[in-house]
Amino acid sequence: GAVVSQHPSRVICKSGTSVKIECRSLDFQATTMFWYRQFPKKSLMLMATSNEGSKATYEQGVEKDKFLINHASLTLSTLTVTSAHPEDSSFYICSARDHGGGNTIYFGEGSWLTVV
Amino acid sequence: AQTVTQSQPEMSVQEAETVTLSCTYDTSESDYYLFWYKQPPSRQMILVIRQEAYKQQNATENRFSVNFQKAAKSFSLKISDSQLGDAAMYFCAYRAGTYKYIFGTGTRLKVLA
Numbered sequence: 359g360a361v362v363s364q365h366p367s368r369v370i371c372k373s374g375t376s377v378k379i380e381c382r383s384l385d386f387q388a389t390t391m392f393w394y395r396q397f398p399k400k401s402l403m404l405m406a407t408s409n410e411g412s413k414a415t416y417e418q419g420v421e422k423d424k425f426l427i428n429h430a431s432l433t434l435s436t437l438t439v440t441s442a443h444p445e446d447s448s449f450y451i452c453s454a455r456d457h458g459g460g461n462t463i464y465f466g467e468g469s470w471l472t473v474v
Numbered sequence: 475a476q477t478v479t480q481s482q483p484e485m486s487v488q489e490a491e492t493v494t495l496s497c498t499y500d501t502s503e504s505d506y507y508l509f510w511y512k513q514p515p516s517r518q519m520i521l522v523i524r525q526e527a528y529k530q531q532n533a534t535e536n537r538f539s540v541n542f543q544k545a546a547k548s549f550s551l552k553i554s555d556s557q558l559g560d561a562a563m564y565f566c567a568y569r570a571g572t573y574k575y576i577f578g579t580g581t582r583l584k585v586l587a
Contacts (some may be wrong), residue, residue, distance in 0.1 A: 392574060396517075401577045442574065449517060455573050463520040463573060 361385060362454045364466035371442055371473055373448075378438045379469045381408075381452030387432040389452035393425075396449040408435040408452075442473040476501045478568050480578035487556045488586050493543075495551045495581045497566030503527075508542065509567040510551045511562075523563070525549065552577075553583075561585040 361384040371377045381391055391408040406427050407415040414427035424446075426438040435454075439446050450469040455461055478499045487493035499508070510522040525542050527535045532540050537557075541550045553560055566578040 394575075401579045402519075402575070404574050404576070407572070407574060450520065451517075453519075453575070461573065462514060463569070463575070468517045468519075 362388075362452065362464045362466040364450075364452055364469045366469060367467060368470045371471070373443055373473055374441055376438055376440045377442055377464065377471060378436050379450055379452075379471070381437070381454065381466050382436045383433045383454045383456070383464070386454075386456045386459055388435075389432060389457060390455040391429060391435040392453045392463075393427060393435070393437050393453075394451045394453070396451060398449075402451060403438075409462070412437075442471070444473045447471055447473045476503070476568055477485055478566055478576050478578040480566050480581050482581045483579070484582045484584065486584040486586055487553070489556055489558060490583045492552060492554045493583065495566075495579055495583070496552075497551070497563055498574055499547050499549065499566070499568050501547070501568065501570070502560050503570045504570060506570040507576075508540075508549045509569065510538070510540070511565045511567055511577075513563040513565060515562075519559075519565075522543065523551065556585050558585050558587060 363382045365380045389410040393405045394402040396402045404417050405420045407431040408427045410429045416422045429435040451467045453463050498539045506527045508525045512520045512522050523533050523535045523538050537554045539552045565580050568576045
């Protein structure tokens with residue numbers, strides 16, 4: 359079946375640096391992808407909608423200059439956390455919409471970010 | 475704005491018994507989908523069951539079934555013959571035309587041997 363892959367699954371970075379997380383749809387084209395954030399023992403909160411070939415749409419309260427989203431191809435969206443701080447440490451999950459597959463949404467495996 | 479509420483932070487069930495997880499939601503939309511996702515310790519989101527709002531018949535997937543009450547905006551999940559592998563965090567989710575998911579706060583299910 360359709361698979362959405364995230365990389366890296368775990369990353370540790372130093373405060374002040376930037377880190378990039380990739381979300382790939384492996385066997386379908388996804389013009390729309392979504393990025394969620396999950397704090398420990400909390401629910402998933404939508405951060406932004408990533409649209410291929412155009413700017414991402416951010417949810418209220420999400421800093422677009424801090425969480426840069428690029429959806430440069432039909433199978434890849436990236437989330438870059440810029441000038442990371444310890445409070446950015448979290449679990450980040452992407453999902454992708456399979457337009458050709460009945461608009462089914464598939465979730466990635468998630469990426470753990472730890473900022474030290 | 476749409477909201478999803480799960481009022482049970484944690485539930486326990488004996489192996490082989492039945493448990494029901496509650497979910498209520500609020501929306502002004504008429505066309506939407508409701509989901510139950512399972513999140514094990516690996517954190518992978520696993521689709522358990524989905525319900526289209528326009529369908530009156532409750533969805534069923536093997537041991538999992540829902541009680542969808544559209545007028546009451548209630549969407550509960552029943553797990554029959556509970557197994558140790560069912561232990562996980564369960565999230566109720568809502569999705570409308572934008573394909574954005576709104577998740578509840580989750581219910582942690584413990585299965586007792």
